[in-house]
Amino acid sequence: MTSRPQFFRFIFLAAITALGLWTIRHFWAALIWSVIIAIAFWPLWLRLKNALGPKHEKVLSPTVATITIGITLVLPFLFFGLEIMNDFQAAMHFFQDLKTQDAAPPEWLNKIPFINQNLVNKWHDFFSSNTQDSPSIHLAQVFNGNFINHGRAFGANIARRITTFFFMLMSLFFLFRSGTELQKMSINISRRLMGPDMERFAHQVVLSVRGTLDGLVLVGLGEGVLLGVIYVFTGTPHAVMFGGMTAIAAIIPFCAPIIFSIVAIILVAQGHIGAAITVIISGMVILLVADHVIRPILIGGATRLPFLWVLVGILGGIESFGLLGLFLGPALMAILMMVWRDVADGPDIQNEHAKNVQKDK
Template sequence: MPSGKHVVLILLLAGLVALGFVVLRPFLVPVAWALIISYVTWPAYSRLRRLLGESAGTSALLMTLLLTCACTMPVIWLMKPLTEDLRDASRAIVAYFSDRPRDLPDSLARIPWIGSSLQAFLDHVEIDPPAIRSQLSGWANRWTSEIGDILGSAARNATKLGFALVTLFFTYRDGESLLNQIRQALRPFLGERLDDYLTAIGSMTRSVVYGIVLTAIAQAALAGLGYWVAGVTAPVTLAGITALVALIPFGTPLVWVPVAVGLLFAGRTVAGVGLLLWGMLVISWVDNLIRPFVISSSARIPFLLVMFGVLGGLAAFGLIGLFLGPAILAVLMALWREWQTEATRQQVRQPVQRNDTPK
């Protein structure tokens, strides 16, 4: 029976932990990203530190600067061509709806269901322009508010990125000491099993990163090939945009679907339909197959369980759930295998029951 003093200490400790969680809650996601990135890139950091004479501070600063450039330079490189392409696309749309008559190309109008629906919309534009202008104005207002939300979200994400990079520096510099402290704190509760659990989490995290990066590269290469065959302007730029969007699961249709629709409206039906089929049958299936396969093969976890971990983690925790979901399932699998091993050992140790009753 705990004494009153122990009860008070437990309540005080629980209150402090709760208050600490409230204070640190806005920074938990950036810290998690910093831990994931530092763990995956730790071999490169170790080699860099050896080259710099085991200077932890200088190595951590240089590694953080390199990763900052790796994160920001591709986005900066794609911003200008992406802005120009969006401006040209908006001008083409305005010019298309300003010309008369607004008839679809014959090849596009003959597509079942889609062609008749699009032609009906254009006929409605021709008959009642004020109503369409009012509808477009409503869409524009809604898009304006959504753009404001997106810009605000981008600013918040930029701030989180800054916190993650600052945390990354200290994680590199003091990572070994932090890991030792975690082991000392958890070993009394988990014993020798702690190393197995940490190994499972680390292996799964590395596998998820490799799966995401390899999938993004594969999807960008296949999408770039499709853009080039379809005769799209600036296929390399679009492939770069596809690579960035492919870091988010099921995000590539945000790029190749508008491109294919633009080809259809331009009267290039074969190229548009071909790009749609290429995107649905090839590009999207890469996301569904390569990512879980790479993760499951590297971490020795069943394919289906990895897929559930990725999708379930994404739904439960957001983008960071891509790593948390599979990591949680990896620990559960480690527990399951340990239980299976222990059960097998107990069965082997049990004496064999013999029937020694005389006849």
């Protein structure tokens, strides 16, 4: 029977833990991101630490690793962000010129069957320079009247994101610096609280995060690079911007067709039918190979899940946790599947899983 001092000690520890977690609630995203990045880059970190030697493993090695990762994460977003800003300004000038010139609809719009007349009427309504109630007028009013408010909100959001990013880098530095000690402490605590099974679950989370990084992020970037080359080859306007957008969209399975379909529509609008067909066919081939061959091998092999459950974990994770769900979703599904198999198969399969953990180490 639990004594009264032990009961109050448990209440005190639970209250302190809850209060501490609530205090740092705004930094949970940065902490989780730092853990995910540390798990993903841990093998490379070990190589760097061994190359620089034990003398520098507490300051120089984690500093170099953190700065390198920070630059690697910032430069692509900075580059594509500037490209998107420039292209957005060009698009706004383009629509403004169409509105002031009261431009006629393109010829291909009249060739679309069934809905061509409706589209032509919508074109005239949108770009009419004489109608006060035209959508283009309202669009201009939205951009002009609310620009300051949107700018303030955007600036505050950017400042918060930058603060979170630098806090994530600070956390990543200390994870690299004291990661081995933290790992040992976490294993000891998990064994005391939940027994040896927790180590298997933690090992599966590590495999899931690395498999998701390889299968989603790296494969998505590869899709973006390949399609970006095709955009340049077919004469797509702003090919670099669309290549970056394709890479970001391709991180989520089956989302890349949204971007290369838009590219094909733009090429059709310019009269380049052959180039549009090339983009569609090339995109479908790349998508078929990446999403149906490479990703199931990389993610399914690491998470030990059928790709259908991996996909459910990704989409459900994004809906529940945002961008973090890309990694948390598959990891949670992998743990859930492990628990299911343990209950269904009994202690023999648990011993087999434990041997696999030791083998992987």
